[in-house]
Amino acid sequence: MILSHFWGLLFRPKEEWTDIREHPPGIIRLYLGQIIWLAALPAVCTYLGTTRIGWTVPGSDQVVKLTQTSAAFMAFFAWLAILAGVAVMGAFIQWMAETFGSKPNMTQSVAFSCYTALPLFLAGLCGLYPSIWLTIVAGTIAMSCSALMLYSGLPTFMQIPKEQGFVYASSVLCIGLVVLVSIMITTVIFWGMGVSPEYIQVY
Numbered sequence: 001m002i003l004s005h006f007w008g009l010l011f012r013p014k015e016e017w018t019d020i021r022e023h024p025p026g027i028i029r030l031y032l033g034q035i036i037w038l039a040a041l042p043a044v045c046t047y048l049g050t051t052r053i054g055w056t057v058p059g060s061d062q063v064v065k066l067t068q069t070s071a072a073f074m075a076f077f078a079w080l081a082i083l084a085g086v087a088v089m090g091a092f093i094q095w096m097a098e099t100f101g102s103k104p105n106m107t108q109s110v111a112f113s114c115y116t117a118l119p120l121f122l123a124g125l126c127g128l129y130p131s132i133w134l135t136i137v138a139g140t141i142a143m144s145c146s147a148l149m150l151y152s153g154l155p156t157f158m159q160i161p162k163e164q165g166f167v168y169a170s171s172v173l174c175i176g177l178v179v180l181v182s183i184m185i186t187t188v189i190f191w192g193m194g195v196s197p198e199y200i201q202v203y
Helices: 002-011 013-022 027-053 068-100 106-116 118-128 132-158 162-192
Strands: 063-066 199-202
Touching: 002 013, 002 106, 013 106, 013 132, 027 063, 027 068, 027 106, 027 118, 063 068, 068 106, 068 162, 106 118, 106 132, 118 132, 132 162
Parallel strands: none
Antiparallel strands: 063 199
């Protein structure tokens, strides 16, 4: 269902956002049927890429991989972080909505958070081939697409004027960056507690 919405958001965004607002799936169905699988996409791809393919150390032919146990732990925590991130963004979207004269429910807010993050989920496919340059390019494109969907879709979805929608979307974007930084800080804390990556060097 989410991919059909994605194509609709690309080619007829106004009608598609209206349809999502008026007919959102239930919160449980949204999570069990869509979000948990989308969140697993970058986690599983990165697990496979770091354990099966690995990456080359600059200036040498040495290939570095992660142990399967280490990569599995990191993939699991990344999956949980993404699930939590979608929920947190949905909660903030709903919380700020009243300020801009809109009253979406939690399901609608989480659905909006999920659909605008879809390009970021799909960018997780790049984890199959660990490369910092590929990650930077794919991440930049995905973030640009998500930002475009956010700024163009929020006024329609929340049924507010475009001027208010711009301010609202900018606030959501700032919160998204805060959530991303929080996830990174949490990762560093876990590393400090001993849940750090274990490397295998292949010559």
